[in-house]
Amino acid sequence: MKKDFRVRCNEGRERFALITGGSRGIGRATALRFAEHGTHVAFCYFTSRDKAAETAREIEERGVRALPIRANMGNEEHIDKMFDLVEKEFGALDILVANAATGVLRPTLDVTNKEWDRVMHINLRSLFHCAKRAVPLMEGRPDCRIVTLTSMGSARTIENYAAVGTSKAAIESLTRYLAVELKPKGITVNAVCAGIIDTDSLKLFPTHDQMIEHCRLHTPGGKVGTPEDIAKVICLLCSPEAEWIVGQTIIADGGYALKS
Numbered sequence: 001m002k003k004d005f006r007v008r009c010n011e012g013r014e015r016f017a018l019i020t021g022g023s024r025g026i027g028r029a030t031a032l033r034f035a036e037h038g039t040h041v042a043f044c045y046f047t048s049r050d051k052a053a054e055t056a057r058e059i060e061e062r063g064v065r066a067l068p069i070r071a072n073m074g075n076e077e078h079i080d081k082m083f084d085l086v087e088k089e090f091g092a093l094d095i096l097v098a099n100a101a102t103g104v105l106r107p108t109l110d111v112t113n114k115e116w117d118r119v120m121h122i123n124l125r126s127l128f129h130c131a132k133r134a135v136p137l138m139e140g141r142p143d144c145r146i147v148t149l150t151s152m153g154s155a156r157t158i159e160n161y162a163a164v165g166t167s168k169a170a171i172e173s174l175t176r177y178l179a180v181e182l183k184p185k186g187i188t189v190n191a192v193c194a195g196i197i198d199t200d201s202l203k204l205f206p207t208h209d210q211m212i213e214h215c216r217l218h219t220p221g222g223k224v225g226t227p228e229d230i231a232k233v234i235c236l237l238c239s240p241e242a243e244w245i246v247g248q249t250i251i252a253d254g255g256y257a258l259k260s
Contacts (some may be wrong), residue, residue, distance in 0.1 A: 018044075138186075151244075192237070
């Protein structure tokens with residue numbers, strides 16, 4: 001039997017979520033999982049218009065409202081317009097999943113200043129600005145959540161990953177500060193550190209095939225993570241059962257780090 005997320009978690013109150021980078025990969029999987037549990041979902045995309053339309057259709061097939069928004073997370077005017085639209089159409093917000101990210105795959109000292117700034121702006125500064133805009137829409141509503149996405153490169157070195165890894169480490173730090181300051185307002189903040197997940201982004205790595213094989217060999221379960229695996233963790237953190245988890249970075253890698 002399908003759970004009624006609205007009734008179980010919120011005594012009949014509707015729930016509204018916003019996912020950045022929600023048309024593909026982890027963002028899309030999370031959007032669909034929220035929708036399955038009765039949460040209305042707004043999500044932003046930038047280049048994947050067709051995938052965004054498909055994701056919106058699949059969300060609405062689950063009986064809730066979809067609100068796709070084209071926005072560049074590196075542009076604060078776009079972020080403001082996105083939140084203005086969420087406020088206009090939903091009137092409130094219960095969940096923010098900061099998933100959108102970009103990267104540059106170069107040795108550390110080969111990364112240009114422009115590339116470095118772009119990665120930090122889209123990955124880190126957008127979270128800062130999104131949190132500023134989300135909190136007023138959450139205040140006064142019980143059991144609100146902000147979930148950020150990081151990766152193993154935040155705490156360990158990955159070849160050609162310095163810019164992204166540094167931004168992810170900063171996201172984990174910002175997550176802790178937000179968690180302490182926002183919990184008194186009824187907003188719980190945590191991060192999910194995903195292991196090797198088979199997404200379109202992973203295919204950009206020149207060593208994609210080797211990474212997949214290495215993951216299979218070094219993950220106790222012998223499998224590579226999927227976007228749905230991470231979506232389950234995100235949704236768990238957005239449930240009442242996770243209220244006592246505050247400011248943590250939850251490693252969701254299938255045990256990969258234990259053997260690699």
